[in-house]
Amino acid sequence: MIKPHKRAGIYYLVRRVPKDFAHLDTRGIVRLSTEIAVADDPRGVRAGQRVQALNVELEAYWRGLRDGQSAEARMRFEAARKRALAIGVTYETINDLLAGKIEDLVERVELLVDRKALESELDVAAVLGGEPKVSIMLSNLVSEYEEMKKAELALKSPNQRRKWKNPRLLAINNFIEVVGDKAIDRLTRSDALRFRTWWLDRIVEEDLDIGTANKNLGILSRMYRDYNKLHQMGLPPIFAEIAIEGEMDKQRAAFKPEYVEKQILAPGVLDDLNEQARAVLWIVAETGLRISEACALDSTTISLDGDVPYVMVRPNGRQLKVQHTARDIPLVGVALDAAKAFPNGFSRYHDKPDSCSALVNKYLGHRNLLPTDDHSFYSLRHTFEDRLTAVDAPEKIIAVLMGHKHQRPKYGEGPSLEQKQRWLQSIVYKPAKHAG
Incomplete structure (x- = not known):
């Protein structure tokens, strides 16, 4: 729990900017006044409550900076990817191109020369991979996945869309509970196995059905795979062969x-x-x-x-x-x-x-x-x-x-x-x- 700090007779929230947000918030140390005098609250009860509220607002502010930057980066990346396809090449980042054959990179430069597009920032970024691949946080994956599937979802009724979305929210929330809210490109095979173990424990302790666990694992795996494929992230298949064995087919009985x-x-x-x-x-x-x-x-x-x-x-x-x-x-x-x-x-x-x-x-x-x-x-x-x-x-x-x-x-x-x-x-x- 964050405790209030005393400074010049006033209680403050004092936080060091977390490493993950340091490039977005350059203040280093953040000091926010509670506007509560120490003399008016000598035990710091009201100040403690105010500090917690300020801390929630501050973390929301940091997440907003991150999500806003991520959204802008995704838009730039998508624009570059689509432009590359329109020009006739598959989008690859500059790092991927430099790691590949030099002939391929030269061919792309010649393509820009032939098109007289060396002065076009959009064309250069598209052909020579000027926009880095973007990642998102797990907490934003479902909304991103909805956008990816919007053509399919347009055919569904409101109730069908709700039934489509809820299991995906459940899978993501369960996963975040186990591994935390991580960027999708920071996930590892160990994270996937920890989640599988979490489900194994629940199956035993709560007498849950194996099929329920496998459905959760399968939904998560598909979202990860589809996002990876669409955005050309090149992520490893961390959810491969992760299903839990022993699932029984359950068929409803028929009346006579x-x-x-x-x-x-x-x-x-x-x-x-x-x-x-x-x-x-x-x-x-x-x-x-x-x-x-x-x-x-x-x-x-x-x-x-x-x-x-x-x-x-x-x-x-x-x-x-x-x-x-x-x-x-x-x-x-x-x-x-x-x-x-x-x-x-x-x-x-x-x-x-x-x-x-x-x-x-x-x-x-x-x-x-x-x-x-x-x-x-x-x-x-x-x-x-x-x-x-x-x-x-x-x-x-x-x-x-x-x-x-x-x-x-x-x-x-x-x-x-x-x-x-x-x-x-x-x-x-x-x-x-x-x-x-």
């Missing part, structure tokens, strides 16, 4: 179809569940849609007017899991009842599938409708696939209805709505009549 029909879909069982959540459950049970796909339905993707009522799984303001996820699914049984009740979709859960899933899982759990801990709302989708398998549906039909990739090359239009409807009618649930 008769259990769904007689227990979950029985009249009265879901009456206390709000109408929209109940309708989403009916659609998932009868069509095999993912919960997120059902929650995203609206008036543009629910069609009830034709001979075959159906729903369309489309991006519709969100990113589909993969391209073949887009599909048209006929509505039968309770799914048709749900769509008729909510032809404009489920506004309460639009882009909020996690809220719907959590509510339904809680509801089913409180009513002892989850046979094991491995069962959940999502298990209805696994049950849907099992029901199709039980009636010997062709693999292509199953793949098309589930939104899975079919292994054979795609020819023609694929199964028609009428064909898909016939298969769905062959497995339709037949609970007692629902009241509404």
